[in-house]
Amino acid sequence: MDKDSKKIWSITDLPDELIAMVLHKSKYNDIIAFGITCKRFSDVVFNNQHLWKTKCLEVLPHPIIKTIIKYSNGNWFNQLKEFIDLKNNIITELLALSPKFYWRMNQLTIEDSLKFFTIATKDELSYYYTVHVLQKVIENAIKNLNQNICEKPHTLTEQHYAKVVLRYLMHTYLGIKWARLQTAQTFNGPPIYPELVLNFCVQWIDPAHYYSDERIADVLNEVVENVKDVIHHCKKSPQVEKKKITGREILSAVSQVLYGQKHIAITSAANLDTLNIVKVLSKKCGHAVALAAIYHAVARKCGVNVNLIAFPNHLFLEWVDDLSPNKLYTISLDTGELKPKRQCPFSQVNEHTSYSYCSRSFLKYIYSNYLVTMGAIRNWNVQNCLHLLNFLGASDSYQNPYKNLFAYLIETPEISAPDRPLNILYLEPFYREIILSLTSLNAGCISESVNPREGNLKSKKHNKNVLYAVGMICYHKKYQYTCIIRDWDLNGDHLEIPVDNVSRYQPFYSVTAADHSERYVAQENLINLPHPSRLYHLEDQISKDFCHFDGFAYVLNYEKRIQYPDEALIIEMYRNNSFTRA
Structure with missing residues (x-):
């Protein structure tokens, strides 16, 4: 080695560029600790937004990254700091729940969860952040419990309270979403399409995972493209004359894709796998509810109007032949085959009576089938499903945590305003105010029935x-x-x-x-x-x-x-x- 060459004795002798490369491989808390050691390192650390963007991509929930890019001012360090502070606050509040509420006989109420709602409504991003943190607590608790590891906050106890709080957060948001869709539909807005109803129900039952409507739309659009490919291939055939394609031909292509190419099979079990449209299309097995919603959506996107009819114990797809309006067909959910619709001999329906799609009836059909499948099981998901009945007004009991909630939301006409989009990834102040008001909607009603059990302990x-x-x-x-x-x-x-x-x-x-x-x-x-x-x-x-x-x-x-x-x-x-x- 040249005697005149400079020796590097410590990290202070390294160039800033090399230090930054090392920091990219470090954890965010180690980076912060390194940055506060001296002024030079502080400049290297806290002024390097590329570094903090990398850390944000590692730490922040992936669904919200695009939203941050769209609305933030580019200060990625502040974004990460706010998320970490929020996460620490949530964990602190979560750990305080068992010492405070274990002694109570009744379930934790929405009012008891007010501190979590306050954290969640701090700004536009906080609501999804709060939901995500609680979801991760539940996810990590499952991993720890499977290894017989007991580390707070990933124990059965913290998992219990995380699930209760997460239920209230998601159900409150979903309640606004459902009321918004219903109100818009009442004022001649678009119908609530079956795939949206199904995804709403699955999200309500399983708040521990995020079910995006956009993801549902993407996978359905992929199926639509497959249908278009089949139609295009048929039109190129020399045996087919160049003429406008009929509704029957489109439905035939839809059936060919779903049942011929994808080989989707029907199962009688209505659970979170067989009702989830994304999983049904990937695993090629689903309940009739999911197949009906998929078929209806794909046909609609291809320009064919298929009617989905749901009765308490019966579901079918109906189609009127566009070339012969007097011919009515049902679509077999087992095979996709068109079958002439037959009149039930015991039915009092006449030729002037017609049925139409009803989102509320379809929702009832979904959760009824789910509860039948679950039978005697009374886990968290089943309890969530039962709370859907409470939300829709099936129970007037003082113990109903969602008593009057739907009626209150429906009476808020501004909730369906088109200039107020509802998005959990970026929740605007208007909706955050409504959510906070819902936490005290039944104040006093439930608390009167909630008594401590300290005397018996x-x-x-x-x-x-x-x-x-x-x-x-x-x-x-x-x-x-x-x-x-x-x-x-x-x-x-x-x-x-x-x-x-x-x-x-x-x-x-x-x-x-x-x-x-x-x-x-x-x-x-x-x-x-x-x-x-x-x-x-x-x-x-x-x-x-x-x-x-x-x-x-x-x-x-x-x-x-x-x-x-x-x-x-x-x-x-x-x-x-x-x-x-x-």
Whole structure:
């Protein structure tokens, strides 16, 4: 090496360009820490908007990047800082919910979530940011729980509260969206097309994921292009005369693409996979509801008017022949085949009676089929679906969190103004004000029924008669079902059992059974399972009380441990096979 060449002894000797290249590979918090070490590095870090744009692309939710580019002033560092501050505020508020509301018997209310709504309505981007942060909490909690890892805020408890708050945030926004569409339709606006209704319902049921109407439109347009290719190929055939293509030929091409090329099959199960248009087209399997919406949309975009008719227990596609208006056909959702429509012999409908597409009837048909498919399952998604009935006015109970919400929105005519676009990625002040007003719409109604349960939550000490612990998975000997122990009492003195019945004088356990039912079981009917499995499908019901499943039992959260301080020792004895009935 040349003796006169300059040696580089520290990072301060590196050129700014090389330092910037290194920073591109670093985490944003490390970059900030590096930038505050001296003035030179501060200039290198905080004036490099290209660096911060790169970090924004890594950290910020991807759907919102185009919106930021459109509306921001180009200060990417501020964009990232605002998102990180918002995220930290949300996590702080989320961690405070269990200590504050665990002691309550009833569900968390919209009013209880006001701090989250305040954060979410700070500016145009905050609402989607808040939704995204809560979605990531749920997503990361699922990953941690699958590995038996317990790290706040990614535990069952935080997942429970994140789901409740996320439900209120998304349902409030979707409520405005539905009222806006309904109001516009009432004033001779465009109908709410089936694919929009279906996507609305799926988004309502599953707020943990973002279902974009634009994404639905894109995948449907791809199918339309496939149909156009089929039509173009047929027109190039020498056997086909050059004439205007008919509606029948277009429908034939639609059926050929959906059932011939894509081989989409019908399933009777209406779940989040078979109702999601994007997944149906990619996995080639869907419920009749999704196939009907897809067929209707593709035909409409190709210029053919197909009528989608939904009754409480029946759904079909109807088409009037454009060359013979007196000929009415139904389209088989199994094969795409055109079939002459037949008159039901028991129907009172005459030739002058006609049906038309109704978005509300179609929505009812969707959630009815979903609930039928779910059966006895009562997870978070099913509860969300039931809340859709509450939103539409099916329940006037004071416990309905959406009581009067739809009526209030419908009476706000400005909500459908075309110059006020509704977009969750960039929520304008008008809609943010409405959302805040909705949080207090039923103020006092629900809170009157919400009472703390602190009086019933005295610390319970195990005695020699109580064999099992809260969080253990047991088996009912008589009725043969698996269950999770939630609470226990030393005896059944409070039960309406004959005094001379020996079963009164033994511990009783509150359990959540595998069929989602809540039961009260005598100890003599339970046995412990030596090698229990995690009961995934029950975790939405029990998550308020537990942190995670550790491979043997569900671990109590801090609040539950205050009530039951001895459970961990009992569980450990069972785990080590050292506990015997004396």
